[in-house]
Amino acid sequence: MTDKVSHLVLSVLPQVVSTDGVRAMMESALTARDRVGVQDFVLLENFTSEAAFIENLRKRFKENLIYTYIGSVLVSVNPYKELEIYTKNHMERYRGVNFYEVSPHIYAVADNSYRSMRSERKDQCILISGESGAGKTEASKKILQYYAVTCPASEQVQTVKDRLLQSNPVLEAFGNAKTLRNDNSSRFGKYMDIQFDFKGAPVGGHIINYLLEKSRVVHQNHGERNFHIFYQLIEGGEEDLLRRLGLERNPQQYQYLVKVRPRLRSPHFGLFTSLCVLQGNCPKVSSINDRSDWKVVRKALSVIGFNEDDVEELLNIIASVLHLGNVQYGGEEGNACITSDTQIKYLARLMSPLNLEQASSARDALSKAVYGRTFTWLVNKINTSLTYKDSYKNFSVIGLLDIYGFEVFQHNSFEQFCINYCNEKLQQLFIELTLKSEQEEYEAEGITWEPVQYFNNKIICDLVEEKFKGIISILDEECLRPGDASDITFLEKLEDIVGGHPHFVTHKLADAKTRKVMGRDEFRLQHYAGEVNYNVNGFLDKNNDLLFRNLKEVMCMSENKILTQCFDREELSDKKRPDTAATQFKASLAKLMEILMSKEPSYVRCIKPNDSKQAGRFDEVLIRHQVKYLGLMENLRVRRAGFAYRRRYEVFLQRYKSLCPDTWPNWQGKLSEGVAVLVKHLGYKPEEYKLGRSKIFIRFPKTLFATEDALETRKHSLATKLQAGWRGYIFVCDFYCIAAIAIQAWWRGILARRRAQRRRQAADTIRRFIKGFIYRHKERCPENEYFLDYVRYSFLMKLHRNLPKNVLDKSWPTPPAALTEASEHLRKLCMQNMVWSYCKKISPEWKHQMEQKMIASEIFKDKKDNYPQSVPKLFVSTRLNGEDINPKVLQTLGSEKMKYAVPVTKYDRKGYKARQRQLLLTGNSAVIVEEAKLKQRIEYGVLKGISVSSLSDGVFVLHVPNDDNKQKGDVVLQSDHVIETLTKIAICADKINSININQGSIKFTVAQGKEGIIDFTPGSELLVAKAKNGHLSVTAPRLNSR
Secondary structure: OHHHHHHHHHHHOOOEEEOOEEEOOHHHHHHHHHHHOOOEHHHOOOOOOHHHHHHHHHHHHHOOOOEEEEOOEEEEEOOOOOOOOOOHHHHHHHOOOOHHHOOOOHHHHHHHHHHHHHHHOOOEEEEEEEOOOOOHHHHHHHHHHHHHHHOOOOHHHHHHHHHHHHHHHHHHHHHEEOOOOOOOEEOOEEEEEEEEOOOOOEEEEEEEEEOOOHHHHOOOOOOOOOEHHHHHHHHHOOHHHHHHHOOOOOHHHOOOOOOEEEEEOOHHHOOOOEEEEEOOOOOOOOOOOHHHHHHHHHHHHHHHOOOHHHHHHHHHHHHHHHHHHOOOEEEEOOEEEEOOHHHHHHOOOOOOOOOHHHHHHHHHHHHHHHHHHHHHHHHHHHHHHHOOOOOOOOOEEEEEEEEEOOOOOOOEOHHHHHHHHHHHHHHHHHHHHHHHHHHHHHHHHOOOOOOOOOOOOHHHHHHHHOOOOOHHHHHHHHHHOOOOOOHHHHHHHHHHHHOOOOOEEEOOOOOHHHHOOOOOOEEEEEEOOEEEEEEOOOHHHHHHOOOOHHHHHHHHOOOOHHHHHHOOOHHHHOOOOOOOHHHHHHHHHHHHHHHHHOOEEEEEEEEOOOOOOOOOOOOHHHHHHHHHHOOHHHHHHHHOOOOOEEEEHHHHHHHHHHHOOOOOOOOOOOHHHHHHHHHHHHOOOHHHEEEOOOEEEEOOHHHHHHHHHHHHHHHHHHHHHHHHHHHHHHHHHHHHHHHHHHHHHHHHHHHHHHHHHHHHHHHHHHHHHHHHHHOOOOOOOOOOHHHHHHHHHHHHHHHHHOOOOOOOOOOOOOOOHHHHHHHHHHHHHHHHHHHHHHHHHOOHHHHHHHHHHHHHHHHHOOOOOOHHHHOOOOOOOOOOOHHHOOHHHHHHHOOOOEEEEEEEEEEOOOOOOEEEEEEEEEOOEEEEEEOOEEEEEEEOOOOOEEEEEOOOOOEEEEEOOOOOOOOOOOEEEEOOOHHHHHHHHHHHHOOHHHEEEEOOEEEEEOOOOOEEEEEEEEOOOOEEEEOOOOOEEEEEOOOOOO
């Protein structure tokens, strides 16, 4: 019952519940779409309505759901507050999970790119765009943090992770600033490659920066600040450091930070009218803690690999820029002269005589050049620390592009022109890649691709970048041509060359209605996201971005090691004019496009909800503006050109199988067939869906919504069944509990009665045992019969457990007095049984071996020294093979069967010369053989006896009768197997009792009644030789003492 209920619950509720919340599939939130909107804009019924798009964003924003998809594109709304959705638990929740199995999140995009890189072995990139304050930098940080936590790590990898993470605060300090829209606005574009090894661990990185806003160094709008590093240095720097740098802990003292100062127009502006330019005047910001940020930056520099000298040189440059801003000029006879003597000791420079306007412009140009090149050096330094050391090995890459979104201000200048040109290129790339991925998916699933009509912004890109006729080419030409070139002449030239372009208009070319909203020094471009008016004032200056040659020479002579790298002396000798800023940006953008085209892209579109940075405030006008300029509606239209919803068969069937009796509770056939049965039961029309090879495609969101609503209704009926089943289960459980209690009470009574009975029996037994012990020495009587029976039983059980294991085991338990006789009978019976069992198991060969060993034991045990060494060695049937015996000998023996043969040494009767012989034992006689001759045959009947010493030697004597003419006397032989040989002779000749074991010497008959003597003496080694007394001397070691 429990298993069935669990199965139903899992089937009806496919959401996965974790300890810190619900991990919902994309479809799981559709039932609450009226309150929280849809998680994918593709599922909007009225997808062409911008109002419906923004209303869906508003619903989700109010519920703190800041992420929404457009297909695979993530739309992120800055909440302007901390949300508890970036913990390690959340990271684990999104790790290794299919993109649509969880609610939209920046981690889902990061994990999807990572898994695609690992599985497909193709480089990925994540493009993050949006206007200032929309949260692009935070999004890139979250992605880096996700990879730092979830990717495999080692000591070396951890170092790379730390450097990747710590590069952010350094680049933010030098490249970010407070603007009216954002307190931490990135004033440069950044593309970062994260390099992964074959294990998926981050092992390196590379950063490319684009279009740093150098003009901010010398000028900021009111309410804005310069780059963070200036304020961090002044607020957080140690006293000794500030003293060395000549700085005061007061931002108000530095013209580039807060002061109101006069500024002159460029000659390109036309008149030399003096203006009063108000700097940022915003040294402190409540949301920024410069002192704390300074500590973070210093620590980050150390982690990245900057030594103290590098940091000192870097900060010297930052301080020099501040001092340079405080240099003031006065006019003398048309030339400028320095009026602030206190700054001279901090600046080493060379200025040729300039007028007041030229001197101020040169100072600012130098400040911008020094800071801009230092920033580039800083990026290169970070890249060096992130370089993958094993460069010869292959690695995969995930790129992060954090770049400005489409910008439209009240006054748009050269920077906005470059930024919007960049966004045009990215939009062109996005549409191409989106359509390409859509087409590839359709083809992979076998579904016909229908061409999508969309606005191709190539015409705008060509207007900007076309060679010789594009705006950038015209701007470069105007900057380079001799004569009186100005911003106005540039505008006039644009009117002449591109005036007829449908996406270009100026005040002069516009109709009366348009002229009312355009200045005479402006031109308008019709971008993909809307119309933008650009003011040409400053275009030539910013595009030229030139620095006087003598200032470059001064910088090349600097003792600062960083500046000498930033200002290369080869620039001075290079006669070629450097590329303009627009051309450099165009080239770098072309390279960026190549990089992005070579990778599989993912997109994050960031939106800021209001300009006041307030949490919970949703400014519909501002968001509509961003939706338009981010091209989100165009993205949605392209994505919805085909089918709004697509899922793999297994996912679709798992979720909706309860809606069809044929697929509920489980479908056993093919997934595609199961889905076909399900959609047929649901009544899908043919134009509403298509079945691919592995996915179902649903064209209209209303079809999916109807299915989801049906599922919601079905859940209620299933829930009712579950509740009924659960109540029945609870009732049965309650009944079982009551029954179990009754059974337990009954069983406890039985157990208690049994325990009481056992206690009574135990008491009786102990009582009888004690009484029997008291009367144990008396005759058997009722008082001791239990004890005596127990003693006997104990002995028999002990005997049963400890019976001897074999015939050699002589152990036997000590019996009680009453069982002594019975114990002895049992011991004999046990021994007889073991002997009988042992003998029964012995083979004939082994029996024969044992018989021989018994005879050897009877003859030699405790009599001859080398007997113990022979006991473990088996006796063999012969020591000579058939090949060892001469065939003539065998022929001579005839039918006599040879029972044993062994090589021996024979000692002559005269002189005791040793000669090699063979001793053959037949059924009737012992034969001594020399090669092919039978030297002597000794019949067993005439063999008087055999003599052998008690030592360990192998010498023995065969005694024969003196009166036998056939015999020449006793035979003295030596064998290496004397125990075996003599045992064999004794058995064959039946002379077991005729073997004499002598100590000291042996007498034997030489011939004709003469006697010989063999003397045996113990020694260290075996030695047989004739002694001086004419005896045969045998020296043999004593192996055993008897």
